[in-house]
Amino acid sequence: xxxxxxxxxxxxxxxxxxxxxxxxxxxxxxxxxxxxxxxxxxxxxxxxxxxxxxxxxxxxxxxxxxxxxxxxxxxxxxxxxxxxxxxxxxxxxxxxxxxxxxxxxxxxxxxxxxxxxxxxxxxxxxxxxxxxxxxxxxxxxxxxxxxxxxxxxxxxxxxxxxxxxxxxxxxxxxxxxxxxxxxxxxxxxxxxxxxxxxxxxxxxxxxxxxxxxxxxxxxxxxxxxxxxxxxxxxxxxxxxxxxxxxxxxxxxxxxxxxxxxxxxxxxxxxxxxxxxxxxxxxxxxxxxxxxxxxxxxxxxxxxxxxxxxxxxxxxxxxxxxxxxxxxxxxxxxxxxxxxxxxxxxxxxxxxxxxxxxxxxxxxxxxxxxxxxxxxxx
Numbered sequence: 001x002x003x004x005x006x007x008x009x010x011x012x013x014x015x016x017x018x019x020x021x022x023x024x025x026x027x028x029x030x031x032x033x034x035x036x037x038x039x040x041x042x043x044x045x046x047x048x049x050x051x052x053x054x055x056x057x058x059x060x061x062x063x064x065x066x067x068x069x070x071x072x073x074x075x076x077x078x079x080x081x082x083x084x085x086x087x088x089x090x091x092x093x094x095x096x097x098x099x100x101x102x103x104x105x106x107x108x109x110x111x112x113x114x115x116x117x118x119x120x121x122x123x124x125x126x127x128x129x130x131x132x133x134x135x136x137x138x139x140x141x142x143x144x145x146x147x148x149x150x151x152x153x154x155x156x157x158x159x160x161x162x163x164x165x166x167x168x169x170x171x172x173x174x175x176x177x178x179x180x181x182x183x184x185x186x187x188x189x190x191x192x193x194x195x196x197x198x199x200x201x202x203x204x205x206x207x208x209x210x211x212x213x214x215x216x217x218x219x220x221x222x223x224x225x226x227x228x229x230x231x232x233x234x235x236x237x238x239x240x241x242x243x244x245x246x247x248x249x250x251x252x253x254x255x256x257x258x259x260x261x262x263x264x265x266x267x268x269x270x271x272x273x274x275x276x277x278x279x280x281x282x283x284x285x286x287x288x289x290x291x292x293x294x295x296x297x298x299x300x301x302x303x304x305x306x307x308x309x310x311x312x313x314x315x316x317x318x319x320x321x322x323x324x325x326x327x328x329x330x331x332x333x334x335x336x337x338x339x340x341x342x343x344x345x346x347x348x349x350x351x352x353x354x355x356x357x358x359x360x361x362x363x364x365x366x367x368x369x370x371x372x373x374x375x376x377x
Contacts, residue, residue, distance in 0.1 A: 020076065023064055023068070023076065023079070023080075024079075026060060026061065026064060027061070027079070027083045029050060029057060030057050030058070030060070030061045030083065030087065031083065031086060031087060032046075032047050032050050033047070033050035033051050033053070033054040033057045033301070034051075034054065034057075034086075034087040034090035034091070034094075034301065035047075035090060035301075036048055036050050036051030036054075036301055036302070036303070037051060037301050037302050037303045037304075037305065037306035037307075038303070038306065039303065040272055040303055041268035041269055041271065041272045041303055042269055042272045042273070045261070045265050045268050045269070048264075048268045048302070048303060049261075049264065051299060051301045051302055051303075052264070052299060052302070054094065054299070054301055058091075058094075061083070064080070065080045065084070068080050090301060092317070093300050093301060093314070093317050094299075094300050094301055094323075095322060095323060096316060096317045096318075096319075096320045096321060096322070096324070097321060098318075098319050098320055098321045108369060108370065109220060109369070109370040109374075110348065110367055110368060110369050110370065111144050111145065111219070111345070111367075111368045111370060112141075112142060112143045112144045112145075112365065112366075112367050112368075113143060113144065113145050113146075113147075113291065113293060113315075113339055113365065113366050113367075113368060114138070114141050114143035114145070114146045114147070114363055114364075114365045115146075115147045115148075115149075115228075115293035115294055115295075115337055115338075115339055115363065115364050115365070116134075116137075116138070116146070116147070116148055116149070116337075116356075116359070116361065116363035116364075117148075117149040117150050117230070117294075117295040117326075117337060117359060117360075117361035118134050118148050118149070118150055118151055118358075118359050118361075119150050119358075119359040119360050119361065120150055120151075120152035120154075120160055120161075121134045121135065121151070121152070121160055121161040121358075122134055122358040122359060123159070123160050124160065124161075124358070125157055125158055125159065125160055125161070126157075126160075126161050126162075126165045126166075126169065127157075127165075131169070132161050133358045134161075134356075134358050134359065135161065135166065135169050135170065137356055137358070137363070138170065138192065139169070139170060139173055141363075141365065143365060144193070144194045144195065145191070145192070145193050145194070145195070145217065145226065145291070145293075146174065146190075146191070146192040146193070147189075147190075147191055147226075147228040147293035147294055148188075148189065148190040148191075148192070148228075149187070149189055149210075149228070149229075149230035149294055149295045149361075150187055150188070150230065150295075150359075151179060151188045151189065151190040152187070152188050153166065153179065153188060163179065166179075170192060173192075173194070174192035174193060174194060175194070176191075176192070176193040176194070176195065176196055176197045177190070177191070177192050177193075178190065178191045178197055178200040178213075178215060180200065180201075180202055180213045182202055182207070182210060182211030182212070182213065182230070183207045183208060183209040183210050183211045184208060184209060187209055187210050187211065187230055189211065189212070189213045189228050189229075189230055189294075190228075191213070191215055191226065191228055193215075193217060195217050195218055195219045196217070196218040197215045197216070197217060197218075198215070198216045198218070199214075199215060199216045200213065200214070200215040201213065201214060201215075203227070203277070203278065203281060204277075205231075205273070205274040205277050205278070206270060206273050206274065207231075207232055207270065207274065208232060208270070209232075209233065210230040210231060210232055210233060210297075211229075211230060212227060212228065212229040212230070212231070212274070212278060212294075213227070213228050214226065214227050214228075214281070215228075217291075219289075220370065220374070220375075222289060222374065222375065222377070223287075223289065224287075224289035224290065224291060224344070225282070225285045225287065225289065225290045225291070226291045226293075227278065227281070227282070227290075227291070227292045227293070227294075228293055228294050229274075229278065229292065229293070229294035229295065229296060229308075230294055230295045230297075231270075231271055231274050231275075231294075231295065231296050231297045231298065231304065232267050232270035232271060232274065232297060233267070233297050234263065234264055234267045234297060267297075268303075271296075271297070271298055271302070271303065271304040272303060272304075272307075274304070275303060275304045275307035275308050276307060278292070278307075278308045279307050279308055279310055282308070282311070282312070283311070287342065287344075288342040288343035288344035288373045288374070288376075289342055289344040289374060290312060290340075290341065290342035290344075291339070291340070291341055291342070291345075292308060292309070292312065292338075292339070292340040292341075293338070293339050293340075294337065294338070295336060295337050295361065296308070296336055296337070296338050297336050298336055299334055299335065299336060300314070300316075300317070300335055300338075305338055305340075308340065309338075309340045311342070312340040312341060312342055313340065313341055313342075313343075313345075313347065314338060314339070314340055315338075315339040315340070315341060315347045315350040315364075315366035315368070316335070316338065316339070316350045316352075316364065316366075318347040318350065319347045319348065319349050319350040319366070320350045320351070320352070323335060324352045324364075325352070325362070326352055326361050326362045326364055327360065327361055327362075328357075328360060328361070328362060329360050335352075337361060337362075337363075337364045338364070339364055339365075339366045341366075341368055343371070343373050344370065344371055344373045344374035345368040345369065345370065345371060345374065346368065346369040346371050347366055347367070347368055347369075348366075348367040348368065348369050349366065349367045350364070350365070350366040350367075351364070351365055351366075352364050353365065
């Protein structure tokens, strides 16, 4: 049997070494993206970018895993398997797999929560003969608490929803309504509740156009802290996405990096500061009766969601399935709307309603059971 020449053997070893080095390097990038939420963007923004583009990293790691699977190289497959195991907790945060899509254990007290970035109610007016579709959706949702973002209320009834019509149309379902304009760009956050609200006020977070509000909700004789957020936007447009894709196709890596850093870097730092303030607020409240809803403008793996959710649970991670995309403007299709809850609650279900297409966001809703901790002071 003819043996390969020394040159071929050396070349083969070099090729395998290069492939292994490339696999190790990519594995590090993949894991940095998966655990990017544990690194504050104020200190280092690179992991935040890796987290934002984690779907691309995941696709690449799947291809690398398939390559080593086809080669049947046991040692490399062990490496690949170890990386998958290390990343697994974050993968289940990014792509939850719930045991059931149905509401589990509805016996006892439950709280139905809806969060919806309504994008100025679709810029559609409301009248008795032609009700605004988003107002109709809210009314039919049967939610006990509704948190709205970008709930811009017009002065002209022909241009969109006005404060008076909103209150009149929803008053029978939601006797407690609070609307607060936040930031400098006129964005409005609203809370609609079947239960009494008190101490409704804006939370002082650094922001350009968005913000956050809080309220105390009187529920079953106990008080809970409700936080409704619309954190700083990346201000991304379809043209931005097309430009980034074009630069990537042209191999202009440096230009792409500079464009992304200039556009996204400041927002990552805004998010860092906002998340720390909200986390400290929740920590100071020192109660398991906490709900945080809204448009975080950041992904499930982000520092923003992890920091705000420190000590809380994510309803979609607990009871959702799949990617759960809530922002639907191509090419930026991501899950940036979240419902977080304290230990007084237990998620029974969480869904993204993709039939509600009047806004550029899909609404996210959750059914939460009131656990024993809810009734303990």
